[in-house]
Amino acid sequence: MPRGGPGAYVVKKPKNLGKTVRQVFSYMTNTWKKKILLVIVFFLVIIASGSTIAATYLLTPTINLGILPVVGEPLTFDNLKPFIYYVSIMALAYIMGLISTWVYNFIMINLSAETLYTIRQDLFSAMEDLPVSYFDTHTDGDIMSRFTNDTDTLREVLSMALPQIFSSSLTILGTFSMMLFLSWQLTLIVIVMLGIMFLVIRTIGARSAKNFQEQQRRLGIVNGYIEEMITGQKVVKVFNHEHKIMDQFDEINNNLRDASTRANIYGNILMPIMGNLSYVQFAFCAGIGGWLIIIDQMTIGAIASFLQYSRNFSQPITQVSQLINQILSGLAGAERIFTFIENPKEEDEGFVELVNVERQPDGSLVETIADSQLWAWKIPQEDGSVKYNEIKGDVRFNDVSFSYDGKREVIHDISLFAKPGQKIALVGATGAGKTTITNLLNRFYEIDEGEIIYDGVNIKDIKKKDLRKSLAMVLQDTHLFTGTIADNIRYGKLDATDDEIKGAAELAHATHFINQLPDGFDTVITNDGGNLSQGQRQLLAIARAAVANPPVLVLDEATSSIDTRTEKFIEKGMDSLMLDRTVFVIAHRLSTVRNSNAILVMDQGEIIERGDHDELMKEKGRYYQLQTGQLELD
Ligand SMILES: Nc1ncnc2c1ncn2[C@@H]1O[C@H](COP(=O)(O)OP(=O)(O)OP(=O)(O)O)[C@@H](O)[C@H]1O
Ligand SMILES: [Mg+2]
Known part of the structure; x- marks a missing residue:
């Protein structure tokens, strides 16, 4: 089963439990504030469980010393004093338990929110550091689920399950000791009954767990199917497949219903059976307890406390087993998160930087912080000096x-060169x-053999950030972000002025359609530009590249959806922009490449x-065939 695909939500255990726990723990204790808060929570949980146990025990003196001696006596304040005293202490204990429970929950919610904030932050920055190949080999849903499902289950574990399992364990221990202290005979009955309950849970629970997993798996399939059909709705309609996919959906939905019924039948009978068994246990304890009173082995007060303990005993035990499952699946999510964070980062051993330079009268280059429209590679030399290579676009x-x-x-073994100011076209099937x-x-990918030299520098030596800054790319699949048209163009140069943005739009010939939009440059684009035409999106992508105003421009099929007339205009604008700079054009339309160098x-x-157009036409090879229509390009 692929990760993140259908069935990704099935409860899974972490592969390396110890390591994951350590990692979660280090996130929870990475500041002093968190450490101190955790210690406070630790003591508050002890106080909370302790006070409930103590309050239950207080039933014994309340009945034995506060109530029984007063029965049949005249009611005076002195007579009632012990009763009032014990009831007040009992109330106090409950209130203390209540307050500590409230406070530790409050702290844990804050603590886990804080912890998840850091984890989410690390996740996102890890994602930004991943090489492009990672995104080619993993689905969006897979990556998304780290941010959604996995963090969410972890949040529940940290804020609820973790303190709960601690408090339940304490309650079990405390209650058990108190029961033993009150009566070993009755404790024995409770243990025997517990054994029977455990057997029932094991037989029914095992089936139920298996069926629940199946239900989750099938739910995953149904969800995945729905998601795919939402995105593919247009294709479905184009091919009239509505009926077919309805049938398919019917089938998987049927499967889900069956699995869900099976899972819940077992799940639902478990609860009433357990309920009945605990009544049986209560009856036994009460009966035998009564006998113990008669033969003077126990007091009424002690029996009252014991019965209360025995009722409180099985609940945390069943809770613990559920909590363990919850914590395990939360940790499995955490493990997926940490594996993602630990993915190898995109490596960068580059040391050459991109800088703005100014040319001195003697022809030498001097670094400047001004936007001089002149760039250079700043190459540190071994002797400590720095060399500047002007960036012209020689690739x-x-x-x-x-x-x-x-x-x-x-x-395979490609050699090519682009001289500064040249327009190089790549064509082919x-x-x-x-x-x-x-x-x-x-x-985005590293070459296996050979070298790529950019204005005298091997691109392996250039810092990736700087290399990419020096190249403006209009990618084959344009992506527009949620925001205004102006924001999207500004993506090419974050500090671009409004005039620069308008200039770039003008150059890309996008002004015409932008002005027709209701809010012009302030029109909000949503859903990757779903409200724009393909050609309009490409115009925006070109404007975005133009505003970056880089030494080298790469247009990958940038004009494929743009009409020939607009394309001619863009070409003119580009020609003036890219004067003395290099342009790579990848085009299916041969008219686009005709005037390339x-x-x-x-x-x-x-x-x-x-060769250039004329040369290639003379050669009468593949290009000639393409031009004369003897071979379809696609
Ligand atoms: N991310 C990838 N992982 C593996 N193989 C890939 C990947 N991207 C492309 N390829 C393969 O590399 C080859 C070249 O693909 P490329 O995208 O460079 O073609 P192209 O010339 O740009 O085609 P088009 O004109 O359709 O855009 C293809 O055979 C393709 O299957
Ligand atoms: Mg392509």
């Missing part, structure tokens, strides 16, 4: 080979490896032709 792939999975090579080239350039025709991870 070279030398004998690069790459495979995603270490088995099937998707890029679907799956040829065009997008892969861009993934390698921005180091170099066209690289890719096929199955290799570059099979290169």
Whole structure:
């Protein structure tokens, strides 16, 4: 069963219990405040359980010393004094128990909220540090469940189950000692009855647990199916599959109903059986207790206390077994969280940085904090000095080979170069490896062989953050974030002024449609731009790249959904923006690439032709075939 897929909610035990417990504990005690609070909780739980046990014991003197001597006597204050005294102490004990329970619950809720805040924070930052490949190999739902299910079960464990199991254990211990103290004979009866109850729980409970797991598994399948059908609703309608999926749903829903019935039948008969058994136990104790009074072995008060203890005894015992399950599955969730946090981070051994520079009259470059529109790689030298390489957009792939999975090579021994200011086009059939080239350039993935040199620096030596900053990319699948149109464009450069944003939109030829929206640049985009057309989304993505104004621009199928006229305008705007900078264009539409300086025709991870439009047409090879329509590109 894949993790996070159907059945992910089945109760599972952590693989390495000790380690997980230690990790949870270290999160709970990572500040002095938390440590002190935990110690306070520890004592409050002891006080709470202790006072309930004490209050129950106080029944004995209340009856024996407070009530029985007064029966039949004249009612005077002196006579009633012991009664009032013991009842007051009993009330006090209960109140103390109540207050401590309330306070430790209050503290635990705060403590676990605090702990989960830190865990969530670590989870999120771990996610931001993951390499792109992780997201290619894990489903969104799988990653999401760390933030939702797993943290939620852990919260319940920390805030409720943990203090509860401690207090239940104390209650069991205390109650048992008190029962033994009051009467070993009656205690024996309670233990025998408990043994019988335990056997019942084991036989019925085992079945019930199995069926409950099955119910959870099938619930997971139903939920997964619903989720998939919500996202795939349009495709379902396009192919008229409503009936078919209704039938499929009917089947899995049926399965769920059956499993749920089985699980709950066993689950539900357990409770009444246990209830009846505890009445039987009560009757036995009361009967034999009565006999013990008659033969003067016990007092009425002691029997009253004992009966109360015996009633309070089985509850925490059944509770503990439930709590243990709950805690185990909470810890299993915690283990998944910690494994996620411990995932290997995206490595970065780069030391070359991107800096703004200014050119001195003598031609040398000097670092500046101003937005000088001139960039350089700042390369620390071995002798401690620093060298600046101006970034012009000179990109070279030398004998690069790459495979995603270490088995099937998707890029074979590719060499290419882009000179500053050139527009390089990559064309080729679907799956040829065009997008892969861009993934390698921005180091979403590491190449297996060869090298990529960017303005004289091996990209392996460049800090990833800086490398990516120097490249503006319009990815094949654009993503828009919840926020306004302006916010989305500003994503390319967070400190962009409104004018810069308008300029970028102008350049991308997006102003026209933005102005038609109800709130213009302040229109809120929701659900990944579901309220915009594909072409409009691409225009925004281009504006986002344009506002970043980087030395190198990579457009992956950026204009595929844009009409040819708008595309021409964008091209003009880009040409002026990208003067002296390098552009990689990946396009299916051949008109887009016609005016490129170099066209690289890719096929199955290799570059099979290169040249400009005229040269390639003369060559009469694959490009010629593509142009003249003798070969469909897709
Ligand atoms: N994340 C990935 N993991 C494994 N294999 C991948 C991954 N992405 C792409 N591939 C494989 O690598 C090959 C090249 O894919 P790539 O996305 O580079 O093609 P492309 O030329 O951009 O195609 P298109 O024109 O459809 O965008 C394909 O065979 C594809 O199956
Ligand atoms: Mg692609």
